[in-house]
Amino acid sequence: MALNLQPPFINPVVPFSCMIKGGLQNGMSITVCGRVLPNADRFNVNLQQGSETVALHVNPRYASWLGPGYVVHNTRQYGKWGWEERKVETPFPKGQTFSLQILVTQASYKISANGKPFSEYKHRIAFSDVDRMCVVGKVELSLVSFHYAAPTHAALPGSLTVPYKTIIHGGLQPGKGIIIQGIISPQAKRVVFSLRHKAGIVLYYSPCFDKKLVVCNSCRNGKWDIEEHSQLMPFERGQAFQVTICCSPRNFEVFVNESDEPPAVQELRMVLIGRSEAGKSSIGNVILGREAFKERRTTESEIQTGRVEDRNISIIDTPGFFNTQLTDEEMREQMMKSLTLAHPGPHVFLLVIRLDRFIEDVVKIVKKIHEHFGKDAFRFTMVLFTGREAMSKREWIEFRLDRKTRELLSFCEEKCDVIIHKNKRDRKQIASLLENMDEVFIKKLKGCGDGGCAEVQEIT
Numbered sequence: 001m002a003l004n005l006q007p008p009f010i011n012p013v014v015p016f017s018c019m020i021k022g023g024l025q026n027g028m029s030i031t032v033c034g035r036v037l038p039n040a041d042r043f044n045v046n047l048q049q050g051s052e053t054v055a056l057h058v059n060p061r062y063a064s065w066l067g068p069g070y071v072v073h074n075t076r077q078y079g080k081w082g083w084e085e086r087k088v089e090t091p092f093p094k095g096q097t098f099s100l101q102i103l104v105t106q107a108s109y110k111i112s113a114n115g116k117p118f119s120e121y122k123h124r125i126a127f128s129d130v131d132r133m134c135v136v137g138k139v140e141l142s143l144v145s146f147h148y149a150a151p152t153h154a155a156l157p158g159s160l161t162v163p164y165k166t167i168i169h170g171g172l173q174p175g176k177g178i179i180i181q182g183i184i185s186p187q188a189k190r191v192v193f194s195l196r197h198k199a200g201i202v203l204y205y206s207p208c209f210d211k212k213l214v215v216c217n218s219c220r221n222g223k224w225d226i227e228e229h230s231q232l233m234p235f236e237r238g239q240a241f242q243v244t245i246c247c248s249p250r251n252f253e254v255f256v257n258e259s260d261e262p263p264a265v266q267e268l269r270m271v272l273i274g275r276s277e278a279g280k281s282s283i284g285n286v287i288l289g290r291e292a293f294k295e296r297r298t299t300e301s302e303i304q305t306g307r308v309e310d311r312n313i314s315i316i317d318t319p320g321f322f323n324t325q326l327t328d329e330e331m332r333e334q335m336m337k338s339l340t341l342a343h344p345g346p347h348v349f350l351l352v353i354r355l356d357r358f359i360e361d362v363v364k365i366v367k368k369i370h371e372h373f374g375k376d377a378f379r380f381t382m383v384l385f386t387g388r389e390a391m392s393k394r395e396w397i398e399f400r401l402d403r404k405t406r407e408l409l410s411f412c413e414e415k416c417d418v419i420i421h422k423n424k425r426d427r428k429q430i431a432s433l434l435e436n437m438d439e440v441f442i443k444k445l446k447g448c449g450d451g452g453c454a455e456v457q458e459i460t
Contacts, residue, residue, distance in 0.1 A: 008145035010169075015136040020146065024127045030102045032135065033143040033177030033246065036060070038095040043137025045100060047109075047130045053077050055125040056102070056109050060092045069094075073111075075124040087119050088347070097142075099177050099246050099255065115244050115255015143177050168195075178245040186238040193243060195252070203245070203252050207235045216254075268437060269314040269342045274352040275365065276320030279386045283352055284315045287430055293317050299325050301338040309431050316341045321368040335372040348382055348437045349373065355387040355399070366408070382437060383408065 009018065024047070032045055040062055047056040054076040062069035070088040074081055091113035092098050103110040108122045135141060168178075172195070184191065189210055195203040200219040207214045214235075216228040234256035235241055246253040272280040281293035284304060292304035298319050305314045316338045319326055326334070339346065353365070369377055388396065399405060 008143060009141075010143060012135075012141050012144055014139055014141055015134070016141060016144065017132065017134045018144070019132055020130065024104050024130045026104060026106050026127075028104045029147045029242075030104075030133065031143065031145045031147070031177070031179050031244070032100040032102075032141065033098070034139050034141040035097045036092050036094050037138040037140065040094050040138035043139040044135065045102075046134045046136075047102070047127075048132045048134060049125065049129045050132065052079065053125065053129075055123070055127065055130045056121060057081075058100070058102075058111065060090050062090075062094060071119070073119065073121045077125060082124060085119075085121065088345070091116070091118055097177075097246055099244050101244070114246065114253065143179075145179060147179070147181055172247045177247070180243045180245075181241070183240050184235055184237050188237055191235070193245075195245070203254075205243075205245075205254055207233060209233075209235075209237060268311060268348070268434065269316070269346050270348045270350050270437065271316045271318060271338050271342055271346045272350050272352060273318055273369065274320060276323050278320060278352045278354050280320070280352045281317050283350070283384060283386070284317050287313065287315060287433070289427070289430075297323070297325070299323065299334075301334045301341060303341040309434055311434075313434075314342065316346070321365060332372065339373075346380070349377055349380055350437070351381050351383045353383060353385055355385050355391065384433075 009016070030047075036043065042059060042061045045058040046054050048054050054074070057072070057074040057076065059072040059074070060069060061072060069090045069092075070086055071090050071092070073085040073087075074083070076082070092100075099114050101112045103112070104127055108120050109127075110117070111119045111121065133144070135144070180193065190206055190208050192204070192206045194201050194205070199221055202218055204217045204219065205214070212231070212233050214230040214233060216230070218225050241256065244255045246255070272284055274280055276297055281295045281298060284293045285291055285295070287308060288304060288306040289308065290306070292306065292315075293302065298317055301316055301318045303314060303316045305312065307313070318338045319331060319334050323331065349369070351365070351369070369381065391399065
């Protein structure tokens with residue numbers, strides 16, 4: 001099986017802190033299982049050197065305006081935090097169980113959540129200096145364990161003989177996790193993992209190598225239920241494996257052998273914002289490639305979906321700021337509705353502004369975004385100007401250098417992209433637009449903090 005560098009901690013109390021015996025090593029993995037409290041605003045999992053230096057800071061945060069929240073990675077040294085790297089669509093929902101694994105490599109920490117690749121964080125401090133792990137915040141822990149995968153088939157100290165059977169002290173309950181590591185025999189025909197109780201088997205999980213499938217089932221009072229088969233075989237003969245079993249209130253979740261690269265995000269949810277008659281509905285139709293929205297003054301938030309560039313796109317159109325047909329309270333309700341329609345949260349706020357109204361819009365628009373979505377919304381905002389065709393090339397250059405233009409970008413923390421839209425029928429421009437939205441959603445949310453200027457692109 002795997003070498004345990006130190007005994008696991010079962011149901012430890014939070015805040016939790018422990019020394020890492022022998023320090024971190026290349027190839028070592030750390031597993032944390034638990035449950036996020038329903039009222040959580042954040043929690044931290046830190047790998048530290050002493051009490052002041054934090055080599056890896058894994059920090060799920062929960063912002064009400066952005067659905068279930070996001071996750072921050074960072075490093076603290078010499079008494080100061082570095083620039084944040086951010087991931088949205090958190091795999092740690094409030095009130096739910098989770099399994100977090102941190103794999104130490106020479107170049108980075110590879111982080112998986114619930115058995116799936118989540119992120120990679122390159123070392124800013126040598127991992128060999130890390131000697132402590134800490135967990136704080138609104139979270140319950142069921143397991144913290146340290147493992148070092150065996151490089152050969154030879155038995156290691158602490159390895160277990162198969163068939164193996166043991167008692168789970170305290171039984172299973174939501175939030176508990178079981179991690180099994182080992183190497184499949186080169187001649188194996190079948191391997192069985194099972195969780196049992198007095199009346200039978202609650203989980204039977206068996207990869208069958210001759211049939212090239214995985215069988216799942218349960219047995220109660222001598223009677224088997226209907227088998228579930230999966231043609232996806234995550235095990236290989238003669239290869240190492242890791243099985244993580246997470247216990248949730250309704251079922252068992254089984255995760256096997258995380259890969260190195262995280263899957264690409266296949267869905268994009270955007271909320272169109274701006275003042276009335278800015279052309280938000282028209283932009284939504286251009287992106288979707290059809291007349292999905294009626295091009296009129298909108299008084300209610302509305303969602304339209306489609307398949308664009310081989311991905312699912314959800315566009316939420318909103319009433320224009322300063323809409324005289326709506327009271328302030330009705331406007332707030334529609335803005336909240338837009339976030340509900342974008343469940344579990346928008347990836348990007350697309351701020352549509354007509355160039356001929358830009359000067360008067362800057363301060364007013366910024367105040368409205370802050371009022372309805374909070375100041376953090378600017379981190380996820382991308383600006384789309386319309387009306388470029390009415391400008392000469394010289395006027396456009398002067399506009400890009402104008403103080404008001406830079407002022408708007410500064411409100412967006414210099415992390416938004418600006419795209420000038422002209423040719424509505426060119427689908428290549430829509431592909432470019434979506435790529436730039438990905439930059440806002442992925443790269444910019446990592447908190448690059450490079451202090452560079454916002455990128456300005458012109459669609460011709």
